[in-house]
Amino acid sequence: MKLFNASHIEVKKDFKEDFQTNPYEAGWADEAIFFIDVEGLSGMNPTLTAAVEISHDGVHWTSEGTVSEPISKEGLHFVRVKHFGNWLRLNCQLEGEQPVFRLNIQLALKG
Template sequence: MKTFYSSVVELRQEFVTDIETHPYECGWADEAIFFVEVHAPEPGVRLGLRVQLSPDGIRWHDEGTVIDTGTSTFARVTHFGGFLRLAGAAHRPDGTAAPATISVRLALKG
């Protein structure tokens, strides 16, 4: 049997400006899915998040996967080394930054 674990990395967490989720160690896993849920979003606000990976949980690089949602969505990730997080921000239609309350669940298998 493979190992499976889902971590609720962020639960109803309010981010006022920049969004950076907790550095999550998951080198044991072969595959990951980030589930992102936006709570009570302002009308028109979009969440733009980039999947990032890291050699040490401190120095981060864009992995290439991008999330753009106003409600909820998911992103699949593979071949990510030891650490994963999401980074980005929420924006109003006019481009100004908006606060956002989000939950992020990370489903891992390997």
């Protein structure tokens, strides 16, 4: 029987500049999906790009290589990752003039 866990990483937060999500220990899982729910956005041409980062200890981080499509509209978006070791987080870049994203980010794990 597979194990499943869904955790809220960021809840109803407004982001105005580049950020990294809270890290999550996920070494037991075989696969992960970050769900990025954009509840609102403002500014001129706001765009968010989310890159998966991995860590062996939750302190030192490196790029895993998976990057989301550019996100520039409200709704639910996702990023999948399969081979990630122990810790996961998203490194998010915001572009545009005075971008503001209201986000809920959830991590779904299955093992």
